[in-house]
Amino acid sequence: MKTLLCFLAFLSLAAAAEIEPQPFLVASQRLIEATSFLGTPFSDDEIITLKAAIAQNDAAAVEKAQAVLDAHALFHVTITPEQRVKVERGSAKAVLDESGWRQYLVRVDNEAGVTAKLAASSPQAKIMYVPGSPPVMPHSQPKDPGEPALAARWLDMQMFEAPPVQPTLSGLSLEYRIIQLYSRDAGKRDATFSFDTGQGTQDLGFRNEVSVLFDCQPAREVKLAITDENGQPCIAELLIKDKAGRVYPSQIKRHAPDFFFHPQIYRGDGESLKLPDGEYDVVFRRGPESLPESRKISISGQNTTLKFQVKRWIDPSLRGWWSGDHHIHAAGCAHYSVPTQGVHAPDMARHCMGEDLKIGANLTWGPCFDYQKQFFTGTEDKESRHPFLLRYDVEVSGFGSHKSGHLCLLKLKEQMYPGGDSTAHWPTLCLNTLKWAKKQGALTGPAHSGWGLQPIASNDPNFKEPYRGPGKYASATDELPNYIIPPFNGIGACEYIVDVTHMVPGPAGKPVPAVDFMSMVDTPHTWELNIWYHTLNAGFRTRISGETDFPCIYGERVGLGRAYVKIDGRLNYDAWCEGIRAGRAYVSEGKSHLIDFKANDLELGVNGSELKLAKPASVKLTVQAAALLDTQPRPDIQTAPVDRKPFWDIERARIGSSRQVPVELLVNGVSVQTQNITADGSARDLSFDVPVEKSCWLALRIRASSHTNPIFVIVNEQPIREKRSLEWCLKSVDQCWSQKEALIDPTEHADAVAAYEHARRVYRERLAE
Structure with missing residues (x-):
């Protein structure tokens, strides 16, 4: 045995x-x-050893550094001269943190360079x-997720490829x-690992596995005390990252409500989350009407409670204006279809509360x-907690008349079009769907x-x-109104x-x-406003409402597009919808507000x-106008083409590098007067x-x-009656x-x-007027 150990030591020295x-040593x-x-x-002693080796800069120094690095190597990868990759267990102790990240080294003997x-x-x-x-x-079903079972997928991992290390192997014989x-x-959790340097490079048999x-150490249970601006318990948003920018909890290991x-x-007041000991950056907010708070936190045995209180810059509900998003989804697009087909009302209600979104229309599609x-x-769904109200309704999308334009059907009494129990039998003409919905009093x-x-x-x-x-669309115009006939x-809204x-x-x-309303934001x-302006100029009185289409057009959060509706008395879903129908609302992305708009006190x-x-x-x-801009401009948004997200954002209205934005008065869609306000969060009459x-x-x-x-x-x-708008509408019917x-x-x-010919006749008659 002694002879064998001496021989191995000799090989190590020869390799060094x-x-x-x-x-x-530069890589070290x-x-x-x-x-x-x-x-x-590394430990202080290990850093001393490594730095001494770096200063020494010879073969003996390589051996000293290698001894330190090998002790942290969980894997030993060998790339053969034929570029076959095989892996063995390294000498590092396999310990991980629940709900947290740890780093290990991978030793790479790169015989192929x-x-x-x-x-x-x-x-x-x-x-x-x-x-x-x-x-x-x-009646379609989600696909099988395959092996292993979802519950057995406990691990997340990533190779670190950011500076100061290089993203690729260097070609050195050892790194x-x-x-x-x-x-x-x-x-205790077991995992199987394999490595490669490209397709087909894994070694044969089990040598690449x-x-x-692992011994996964329990995380700290961090208790949360979260209150609104009045000191009342609430739900709010937490964005948690470590100093390497890694998000907690890991996104690919989440299930609803995350x-x-x-x-x-x-998370809400009295709830908790799990974090291993360490330093974190936390951003706390509750929707666009709040002021984000950023802080650094340290989790240890002596600090396991975090307290947050919402700070607002505006609250339109105090003046009777209640926010809502009439277009969110619990299934499809970014949602998953396994382990459940989408998510459920408690999950969507939590997100609405966390964004301080009072009305959420959860549309089945x-x-x-x-x-x-x-x-x-x-x-209203039983998960509603006044004033946060959630209700299921329908978007005609993926079936029926959707190819002529998706429809939001709100305040339905019956969700199923007569004649079937699913989606195959719905009308393909939007108007026929609208007739059915309107008989119910739908919005x-x-x-x-x-x-x-x-x-x-x-x-x-x-x-x-x-x-x-x-x-x-290089030829697209930003003019409003404009008279280009779009492709439809x-x-x-085709x-x-x-x-x-x-x-x-x-x-x-x-x-x-x-039709009661058009969706904005x-x-x-x-693209949205032009057709609306023209139909208003033709004498119709369609109103507007704000939507997000979460998580399809936007997956960032619910309530990126909102309608603020004036309600007399206690808020409820039906009253909010009727406010949209009556036009007693303004739309916004939440960063600017036009409250109590009146004409001669009407x-x-x-x-x-x-x-x-x-x-x-x-x-x-x-009107009472208020807006909030960051002090520093965001050129990536301010000067972005109109068809680049975010489509609506107060940054697009910023005047130069100032903090001012224009409030425009429109007459038949044409801006005729402007007053600038400072977007510092203050309300101005x-x-x-x-x-x-x-x-x-x-x-x-x-x-x-x-x-x-x-x-x-x-x-x-x-x-x-505006002649050019009516002519635009008439031509648009034919294009559609x-x-x-x-x-x-x-x-x-x-x-x-018959429906299209009726539209042509109406526009011609109004042109004749």
Whole structure:
């Protein structure tokens, strides 16, 4: 035995002698820096040894450094001259932290001089869910997640490839890489690891696999005391990172109510979270009306309670304006379909509360429809906690008339179109769906209005292409209103140009508008607003509401698009919807507000928002305006094309490098007066005097941030009619028909022909007026 040990020592010395000291020891210095940055530095004695070896810079120094590094190597990888990669267990003790990250070294003997990336994989590190949606077909089922079982996927890992280390192997005969490992659990856990430097480089048999049994140390249970601005218990957002920027808890190891597709979590007063001892950066906030708080925290045996209190810059609800998002989803898009088909009401309610979003319309749609439909009740969900109200309704998307434009159907009494129990039997003409919904008294409007309405020239090569991301439309205009006929080739407010002209039977048989509102904030603002301005100029009175389409267009959080509705008395879902129908609302991304808009003391949304004048006169408009901008500009948002996210953001309204934004007065969609305000969070009372010569609609906006509904000023009983807008609408009907006719089921073709011809007739008649 003694002879064998001496022989092994001789081999180690011989190997050290073959290693070039200077590059190896420079790389050792980088390891000192990287492990310190990642939060698990070498011991003081080890650092002294390593630095002495670096200073010595010879073969003996390599041997000393190697002894220190090998003690931290969990894996020993060998790349053969044929570039076959095999792995053995290293000498480091296998210990991990529950809900936390640890770093280990990977020793790499690189006999082939490979300079590719070294990749690691483990079955236990697979994601804990099947992301996305099952096929959007009636009674479809999610796919099998495969092996191992989801519950056995306890590990997360990543190779550290950021400075100061290089992202790839150096080609040196010996070097060390850093692997980061995260444990979801406490206790004994086993995982199998393999390594490669590209496809097909794994060694044969079991030489490219090694099994490691870990002792996962329990994390601290950190108690939370979270209160609102009044000291009352609440739910709020926490974004937790370590100094290496790693998110806690690991996103790929999350199940609801924590969503894997965004970094933050939502926790309430008296709840807790698990963190290993260490230093963390925490950002605390509760929606866009709050002021984010950033702090550094230290978790140890002496500090296991964290206290946070919300700080606001504004609270529109104190003046009776209640926030809501009429378009969020519990299934599809970024959600998973396994282990459950989407998430459930308690999860969505928690996210709404954490974003201080008072109304959440949880819309069941194509993905997981047959599972999610069971939660519809026709009233507020039992998870609602006043004033945070959640209700299930429907988006016609992935089925039925969706190819002519998705529809939001709110305040339904029945969610299933007659004639079936799933999605295959729904109408393919939006108007037929709207007629059914309107008989129930539903609130209806197109979703994500701008899709298909990009204002680009007909000779643009991308004119016929649906929206595929930013930067595709060089010829697009930012003008509002503009008179370009868009392609009408998407899933936004396309058939709206037809349906807005229709009156259909309501609950008591009395004719009501087929469309109540247009959705704003989640598509480019010029695409959304232009068609709305033109139909208002044609004499129609469609209102607007704000939406996010979470987690499809935006997965960051619910409530990125909001409608603030004025409610008299106690807030409830139906009253909020009726406020949208009445136009007693403004839309916003939450960073600017246009509160209590009035014309000659007529409140927005009261008496049909109609102000009557016997003859031309001056009208006085008043509003309380407030906005909040960061002190430093964000050029990446401020100067971004309108079709790049975020589509609505107060940064887009910033004037130069100042902190000012313009509040614009619109007459029939044209900006005629502007008053600048400082976006420092302060509320300011503004007034405008505008001469009104003929019937028109008036509104205020902070461009791409907030917009009021209109007040209609009727002079001498004359209707609102703008010739160029009516001509635009008439041409748009034909363009829409050219795109949508082929998508209508033959059984509804006659209905569609009649619906479109009705729209043409209405626009022609109004042109004649």
